[in-house]
Amino acid sequence: MTSAPGTLYGVGVGPGDPELMTLKAARCIANVPVVAYFAARRRPSNARRIAAGLITAGHTELLFEYPVTTEVLAAEDSYEDLLLGCYDESAARVEAELVAGRDVAVLCEGDPLFYGSYMYIHNRLAARFTTRVVPGISSLTAGAAAIARPLACGDELLSVLSGVMSTDDLKQALVACDAAVIIKIGRNLTKVREVIESVGLIDRAWYVERASHEAEVCAPLADADASRAPYFSMIVIPSAVAGLR
Amino acid sequence: MTSAPGTLYGVGVGPGDPELMTLKAARCIANVPVVAYFAARRRPSNARRIAAGLITAGHTELLFEYPVTTEVLAAEDSYEDLLLGCYDESAARVEAELVAGRDVAVLCEGDPLFYGSYMYIHNRLAARFTTRVVPGISSLTAGAAAIARPLACGDELLSVLSGVMSTDDLKQALVACDAAVIIKIGRNLTKVREVIESVGLIDRAWYVERASHEAEVCAPLADADASRAPYFSMIVIPSAVAGLR
Numbered sequence: 323m324t325s326a327p328g329t330l331y332g333v334g335v336g337p338g339d340p341e342l343m344t345l346k347a348a349r350c351i352a353n354v355p356v357v358a359y360f361a362a363r364r365r366p367s368n369a370r371r372i373a374a375g376l377i378t379a380g381h382t383e384l385l386f387e388y389p390v391t392t393e394v395l396a397a398e399d400s401y402e403d404l405l406l407g408c409y410d411e412s413a414a415r416v417e418a419e420l421v422a423g424r425d426v427a428v429l430c431e432g433d434p435l436f437y438g439s440y441m442y443i444h445n446r447l448a449a450r451f452t453t454r455v456v457p458g459i460s461s462l463t464a465g466a467a468a469i470a471r472p473l474a475c476g477d478e479l480l481s482v483l484s485g486v487m488s489t490d491d492l493k494q495a496l497v498a499c500d501a502a503v504i505i506k507i508g509r510n511l512t513k514v515r516e517v518i519e520s521v522g523l524i525d526r527a528w529y530v531e532r533a534s535h536e537a538e539v540c541a542p543l544a545d546a547d548a549s550r551a552p553y554f555s556m557i558v559i560p561s562a563v564a565g566l567r
Numbered sequence: 568m569t570s571a572p573g574t575l576y577g578v579g580v581g582p583g584d585p586e587l588m589t590l591k592a593a594r595c596i597a598n599v600p601v602v603a604y605f606a607a608r609r610r611p612s613n614a615r616r617i618a619a620g621l622i623t624a625g626h627t628e629l630l631f632e633y634p635v636t637t638e639v640l641a642a643e644d645s646y647e648d649l650l651l652g653c654y655d656e657s658a659a660r661v662e663a664e665l666v667a668g669r670d671v672a673v674l675c676e677g678d679p680l681f682y683g684s685y686m687y688i689h690n691r692l693a694a695r696f697t698t699r700v701v702p703g704i705s706s707l708t709a710g711a712a713a714i715a716r717p718l719a720c721g722d723e724l725l726s727v728l729s730g731v732m733s734t735d736d737l738k739q740a741l742v743a744c745d746a747a748v749i750i751k752i753g754r755n756l757t758k759v760r761e762v763i764e765s766v767g768l769i770d771r772a773w774y775v776e777r778a779s780h781e782a783e784v785c786a787p788l789a790d791a792d793a794s795r796a797p798y799f800s801m802i803v804i805p806s807a808v809a810g811l812r
């Protein structure tokens with residue numbers, strides 16, 4: 323007799339403060355036999371660190387190591403292939419647990435479906451296994467909370483941009499929106515800041531690093547130190563009028 | 568001797584499922600002596616309903632009633648004034664508690680700084696009182712979780728739009744982005760759907776109502792019933808390629 327297949331859970335653990343996990347995420351992690359998470363090679367997993375208080379010796383842990391850090395080798399031709407292989411292998415390891423009847427929670431910093439790696443596992447398995455997504459606090463709202471400024475209201479257009487975008491694309495998107503959050507800043511900080519200055523938004527822009535972590539840094543973008551911005555830093559440009567009536 | 572002023576907490580209680588509150592929100596609500604929330608006139612407060620399991624007889628409750636529902640009278644000249652008066656009065660009631668030394672948690676459906684009413688309290692008081700914002704799961708990530716589809720990845724442009732926007736503004740924004748969430752649908756559904764059809768996105772668009780509630784409804788937008796969409800329904804248009812490598 324074979325057991326019924328396990329359920330795949332994509333679990334957002336939020337931006338960094340373990341207390342910013344949802345009650346549902348905490349319950350799910352405590353109840354599943356297997357937790358899985360991505361990490362940069364030879365670096366601790368951010369998602370695991372956030373959930374550490376809930377992981378016990380009774381859990382089986384699956385670590386998915388990225389072949390290399392995205393930032394360093396993104397320009398190499400072979401990087402896409404390496405990443406594809408990493409996702410295929412990670413999904414196969416999750417699948418083996420599900421087939422054996424064990425539920426698996428894939429832990430995701432922030433939200434599972436918002437610019438994260440969980441989606442690659444999801445798209446390889448969701449059609450064949452029962453799947454549940456537990457949303458998490460994304461960097462979008464964590465960043466707004468960090469600077470304690472209303473992000474957008476009413477019929478305003480709020481855009482999520484990436485520091486990886488070209489100068490022209492960034493400029494065009496910033497001019498078209500009322501408020502913006504730019505993620506994946508890192509070594510793109512100088513470029514992105516120049517674009518923001520060129521469209522006259524520098525006075526409204528905030529640099530936010532490690533939102534909600536103990537080591538959180540918030541500063542007006544004009545004052546941010548471009549020499550040390552980590553990949554997961556961001557820029558928040560709140561609406562000029564949100565909540566100001 | 569007068570006591571030190573209380574702290575203002577803007578607390579996101581998430582999209583509807585009480586388990587989608589964060590651990591921090593739950594602790595904050597349990598610990599403050601005063602909880603406050605907005606509600607449409609003579610209607611139960613959504614935010615209070617979500618947090619109901621944490622509110623005890625020991626809490627003082629402040630109910631802020633909107634003068635009328637936004638949808639019905641938004642076109643009237645006087646509505647802005649009525650709303651302004653409501654925000655002024657609500658902030659004054661919070662201020663009285665803070666001055667008396669009591670901490671106040673203003674409960675907000677979704678996230679406090681993402682298209683919500685908390686920002687009007689915040690902007691009236693944050694400069695004068697210690698203020699903490701506890702981010703919440705927004706409709707953005709709750710909607711993606713409801714349809715269980717990756718929203719955006721890599722360097723994609725994700726936009727948050729409002730059903731209140733004009734046809735031209737909606738069209739322009741939809742053409743410019745890779746993925747979109749359109750909030751405040753309600754009676755704008757027919758208009759918004761026509762725009763989405765006109766830009767060729769109807770096959771990717773999902774209608775989501777009451778994400779994460781027991782009464783959640785998800786349907787391909789083409790099949791959604793325009794005669795009954797509530798104000799807090801939304802449309803999710805995930806990226807065409809997120810997670811598909």
